[in-house]
Amino acid sequence: MNGVGIMAAEPKAATEEAKIDLFEDDDEFEEFEISEEWEDKEATKEVTQQWEDDWDDDDVNDDFSLQLRRELEGRHAISPNKNEQKCDPGS
Amino acid sequence: MAYMSMGEAHRRITEYLNNFSNAVSSQDGSSLKLLFSLSYNSSFLLSLSDALNLFQDSNRLIKQSDHYSQFSEIIVPLFRALQSYRLNNLVDTYLAFEKSANAFIQEFRNWESAWALEALYVIAYEIRVLAERADRELASSGKAPEKLKAAGSFLMKVFGVLAGKGPKRVGALYVTCQLFKIYFKLGTVHLCRSVIRSIETARIFDFEEFPARDKVTYMYYTGRLEVYNENFPAADHKLSYALIHCNPQNEANIRMILKYLIPVKLSIGILPRSWLLERHNLTEYSGIVEALKRGDLRLLRNALQEHEHGFLRSGVYLVLEKLELQVYQRLVKKIYIIQKQKDPNKAHQIKLEVILKALKWLDVDMDVDEVECIMAILIYRNLMKGYFAHKSKVVVLSKQDPFPKLNGKPVNS
Numbered sequence: 001m002n003g004v005g006i007m008a009a010e011p012k013a014a015t016e017e018a019k020i021d022l023f024e025d026d027d028e029f030e031e032f033e034i035s036e037e038w039e040d041k042e043a044t045k046e047v048t049q050q051w052e053d054d055w056d057d058d059d060v061n062d063d064f065s066l067q068l069r070r071e072l073e074g075r076h077a078i079s080p081n082k083n084e085q086k087c088d089p090g091s
Numbered sequence: 092m093a094y095m096s097m098g099e100a101h102r103r104i105t106e107y108l109n110n111f112s113n114a115v116s117s118q119d120g121s122s123l124k125l126l127f128s129l130s131y132n133s134s135f136l137l138s139l140s141d142a143l144n145l146f147q148d149s150n151r152l153i154k155q156s157d158h159y160s161q162f163s164e165i166i167v168p169l170f171r172a173l174q175s176y177r178l179n180n181l182v183d184t185y186l187a188f189e190k191s192a193n194a195f196i197q198e199f200r201n202w203e204s205a206w207a208l209e210a211l212y213v214i215a216y217e218i219r220v221l222a223e224r225a226d227r228e229l230a231s232s233g234k235a236p237e238k239l240k241a242a243g244s245f246l247m248k249v250f251g252v253l254a255g256k257g258p259k260r261v262g263a264l265y266v267t268c269q270l271f272k273i274y275f276k277l278g279t280v281h282l283c284r285s286v287i288r289s290i291e292t293a294r295i296f297d298f299e300e301f302p303a304r305d306k307v308t309y310m311y312y313t314g315r316l317e318v319y320n321e322n323f324p325a326a327d328h329k330l331s332y333a334l335i336h337c338n339p340q341n342e343a344n345i346r347m348i349l350k351y352l353i354p355v356k357l358s359i360g361i362l363p364r365s366w367l368l369e370r371h372n373l374t375e376y377s378g379i380v381e382a383l384k385r386g387d388l389r390l391l392r393n394a395l396q397e398h399e400h401g402f403l404r405s406g407v408y409l410v411l412e413k414l415e416l417q418v419y420q421r422l423v424k425k426i427y428i429i430q431k432q433k434d435p436n437k438a439h440q441i442k443l444e445v446i447l448k449a450l451k452w453l454d455v456d457m458d459v460d461e462v463e464c465i466m467a468i469l470i471y472r473n474l475m476k477g478y479f480a481h482k483s484k485v486v487v488l489s490k491q492d493p494f495p496k497l498n499g500k501p502v503n504s
Contacts, residue, residue, distance in 0.1 A: 025275040026404055027347050029268075029311050032304035034124070034212050038338040040303065047335055052362045055384055056421065056496055060428050064385040068422075069429050071452045072445060 100142035104149050107139050111166065112158040120209040127169070127195075127213045129176055129188065130220050140177035143170050164194035185218075185225035185238050189245060192218055196252060205258040212262065215249060215269045218242045223276070243273045243282070254289055260296050263289075264305035271312040280316060287313060307337045311348055318351050319406055323501045326355045346371045354407040357383065357414055360497030375401060379411060386421030389453040416502060419465055420474040422449060423486075424494045439477070439488040446486075459484060472503045 041047075060069070095103075107126065114123035129136065143149055149170050153159045159166065172187035192214045199207055219242050226236030246266055253263040267286050274282045290298070290309070298306070314329035330352040337344055353363050353376050362383065368374050378394030381387070395402065395411060402408040423441065426449060431438035443462050450457055457465075466486050469475040476489035 025272075027315075027350065028272055028275070029308050029347060030341060030343050031216065032308070032338065032341070034209055034304075035121075036304055036338065038303070038340065040336055041339060050364055050367045051356060052364055053360065053499065055362050056360070056424075056494075058428050060425055060432070062385065064387055065425055065429070068425060068449060068452070072426065072429060072448060 095138070095141055095145055097146065100146040101152070103139050103142040104146060104152055108152065108156075108159045108166070111162060115162070116158075118204070118206040120207050123207060123210040124213040127210055127217060129172065129184070129217050136173060137177070140173040143174050144177060162198070165191050165198065167191075168194070181221065181225045181228045182238070185221045185242075188221055189218060189241065192245065196249060200252055205262065208259065208262045211249070211253075212265050215246055215266050218245055219269050219273055222273075239273055239277060243270060243277070243279075246270050246273070247286075250286060250289075254293075256295055260293075261301060264301040264309055268305055268308040268312070271309070275312065275315075280319070283312070283316060287316075303336055304338075307333050307344075310336075311344070311351075314348075314355075315351055315406075318355060318410065321410070323355050323358050324499075327352070327359060327499075330355060342371075346373065349373055350405060351407065354410045358410055359499050359501050360417065361499060379414065382418055383414060383421060386418055386423075386425050387453065388415070388418050388422065388450070388455050391415060391418050413502070416469065416472060416474060417497075420469055420494060422446075422453075423466075423469070423475065427488065427493065439490055439493065441486045441488065443484045443486065474502065 153163050168187045168190035172184050175183035222238040222242035225238040229236045250266045253259045310329045310333040314326050317326035334348045375398040382391035477487050
């Protein structure tokens, strides 16, 4: 599960996991009352607004892209700190 | 336990027997169901079980009238279940309750209309919950827990009684959902298959006619199964159905649906808005979403590592791990755009060396051959259009749509 993750898919993890989950399901759906009824909201506007499908834009002005640009232009030879990303585009 | 006289005990037992026989003769399902609701701990049933433990000879009361004795096969073991339940002997409770439930099914089969469905629902629910508690009792005394499995077999029988033609079929989905809960808990989800087939291939009954509570539960569980099978379009359809139709007041269930729907949406290139993650306390996905937006492989890796345990437990780890390809795509795209801004004429040629440099910056330790391999996979999976010039170590991108979007479809496999 490290290194080149896509090179080696690990089906092993799936079977191990099945064992852990024996007699256990953390995500058991809560029981609705037998007479529980509610108004069906169908596909309201709010439901569709929960998701974003046009995020893959051409914008490269975010901090990450600006740092990437600097790396590629070779102005910074040293890898940035692992946890703290420098985000000072002006330097 | 409050003091109860023998006369009072007698009165309470008779009252129960009367209620039972009246509910059946007037075909009153919602009254009947209360008489089976053990684990609701109603004061009515609690004081009845106290009365039974005091009076001891309830069988004599059952036999004294035909109104009661015709249901003795149901009531005698049910009384025993109540007594054991009061004394916290859960294995005994389960065994007696199952016996009573079996007798109830015999009667139910003979009733032509579906009037007693509500009582049947309660029995199906009780049998599952009692079995779980009985198994806990067995496990704690070092014995093999096997009652939940037995409850599964019993409910399959109930399913068979409902699944045919006729007015009782509307109850089949409730029992299916109880079975799903058992199979997911036991880790025997493959057993879901035959019930699903029976529900989905039935021409005689439209799925939409089932009650909303069962449709939502059913779509949640079958959606989870599709996640495990990595059938993302189907998982998206089912979990989205559950989300849209779930009771908006039930926050816990909405959160559980989203917990599985989010990885599914991510894998088909759709991101949740950050307010959605915050509102439902699902911020364990925030880092992954951000990694996709940026093309930040290091962030993806860190986010997966940080929540590895939880993702493994819910079974979405492998789904999320596969997002790596999309993150590579996004990173190469960003390199491409940056090159284009500098020199539009040469932008469609990306040197492997440049990609390697970006990866190194992101702490991804790879050599040129491995990067070449990743690029080949991106092209093969149609996340990138172009070809690879092996000799000059350059990726030559197509001038038209070099980074096709997924648009709600899964990555080619």
